[in-house]
Amino acid sequence: MKTPKMGRYAQLNVVDFHPAGALLEGGKLGRILLPSRQVPSDIEINDSIRVFIYRDSEDRVIATTQRPKVQLNQVANLKVLDVNSTGAFLDWGLSKDLFLPYSNQSNKVVAGQHILIYVYLDNEDRLTATTLLDRHLKDFSSDYKLGEKVRLTIANRSDLGQKVIVDHQYWGLIHKDNMRQSLKIGQRIDGYIRQLRDDKRLDISLEQPGYKKVGGLSDQILERLQNAGGYIALADKSPAELIEAEFGVSKRVYKMAIGKLYKNRIITIESDGIRLIDS
Template sequence: MADLGRLNQLPVLYSTPQGIYLGGGDHGEILLPNRYVPRGTQIDDVLEVFIYRDSEDRLIATTEKPLVMVGESAPLKVVSVNRNVGAFLDWGLPKDLLLPFRQQAEPVYPGDTVIAHAMVDEKTDRIIATTKLNKHLNKPKPVGFKAGQPVALVILAETPLGYNAIVEGTHQGLLYHSNVGARLEIGQKLKGFISAVLPGGKLDLTLDAKGYKRVAPLTEQILTAMQENGGSLSFDDDSSPEVIRQNFDCSKKAFKQALGALFRQRRIRFTNPGIAYVDIRENTGQEWRPGE
C-alpha cells in the first residue's frame, strides 16, 4: 500500500500519454506524470516515488523529494497567506504545503521562515503542516541513536542552557552553549553529533566529533584548504568562532586542536596572522613521518 507523504517503492503498471501508472495497493493506481518518469523505465520496474495530493485532491507521484516528509520537521518559507484557510509553505513541490490557522503556534506572514512539522490531517487525509511542535518532537525514547553518531540538525530555539535542535527531522536535542562557541540562528541547518543519550531518551548534542575522530579529518581539511590557497591561510588561533564555523564547519576549540596537531607534526608554521604550510621533506631530504 502506498504511504501518503513518504517515499514508496511502487511497481510500474502501464503507460499512458500523460505518464505511467504505479500500483498503489489499497490506494489504487497512482499517476507519475511524464516529466518525472526516469529514462528507460519499463513495465514491472519498481520506482522510488513520493506520494502526495495534487490541486484537485488526487493522489499523485513524483520522483522529486520534498524538503520535509510526513513525520519530519524542517524550516520552510511562507509563500502566501489565504485569510480563509491559512498560510502556504514552499516545500519543494509544485503544490505548496498548507499551514492551517489552527495549526499555527503564532501568526506567520509571507517571507517568514518557520519550523514546520508535516503530518496527515485525520479529517481530510491531506498532508498539512503545523508549527505546534511539542507533541511531535517530544516523543518516547528515540530508537537507533547512539553517542558519536553524526546527525543533521536544525536549530529550533535558544534557551538559557543552549539551543534546542531538531535531530534528523524527528526528535529534539540540546546543544549546550559551551559546545557551540558562536551564535546560531533559528532555522539554521548544521551537521552535528550525538554526545549522549540520556535516561528518558533525551539527546545531548555537539557540533564536533570527539577526540581523534574530530581532529584527524579537520587537519586534512585545513591542509587541503592551504594547498588550494597557495600554501597559506589567513586563519589561526585568533580567528573568531563565527569565521571558523563559516569556513570549516567546526568550533574554535576543534580548530585550535587541529592547528596544534599540525604544528606538533611540523606541517604548519604560524605567520601571525595566519598559517603557512611546511614541507619537512624539503628541509631534511628525508620522508616525513608523524612523530619524527
C-alpha cells in the same frame, strides 16, 4: 507488492498508460496516476520509476517525479505563499501547496514569511503542516551512542543555547558555551552526540568529540606547520577565539591535537606557539 506510503518516495512499476499519464502499481492504494507531463518519453510497461506519493487538489492519490522540500514526519523551514480564511499555504516544491491550518499555528503567519514546520497525516490521510512542533517531537531518546553522528535542523535559541531538532524526531540542545558558529533557523547541518545524560535529553556538539576529531586535526596542524616554515604562533595558552579563527575548533580540541603531536615528538610547545622538531 508493498503498498507505498503517503508522503514518501517509492519505486513503482508502470502497469498501463492513460491519456492523463502513466498508471503505476500502488498495492492497496490501487493504480496511481503519474501525470503525463512527468512521464519519461522512453518509459514502458513494467519499467519502474521513483516517485513521491501525495494527494492532489481533488484529494486523489497521485505520484510525482518532483522533489518536495520535506516528507512525512520531517521538519523544514518553508515559505508562506498565501493565507486565507482556513489557513496558510506553503511552498514545498510541488504543484499543490502544503496546507497549514489555523489550528496548527503557534503564531499567526503572513505571506512571505519563512516558518519551521513538521509534516504529518491528518485524520483524512492528507499531508498537513504544523508549527506546533512539541506535539510531534520527543524530548528524550536512548537510541544514540556517545559521539554518534546525527542530522540537525536548527530551531530557536533559548537561554541555555541553541535548540536543534535531531533526525526530525527529537529535541536537542547545543549549549551556548559550545557555540562556535552562527546558525540560522531551518539550517540543516551535521552534529554529534556530545554527552549521554542520565535524563536521556540530547546534548549536541557540532564538533566530533574526543580523539576521532583530534586525529584529523593533528594532520591538519602538521600540514600547516610544514607550509609555514615549521612554526605557528598558537600555543596551548593562546586565546580560544584565535584558535577557532585559524582552525575552526575549540581550544580544548586544539590542545588535545597538539598534545598528540608533542607526545609523538613531532613538535615542541613554546610559550607563544608550536614548532616542528628539527625545523
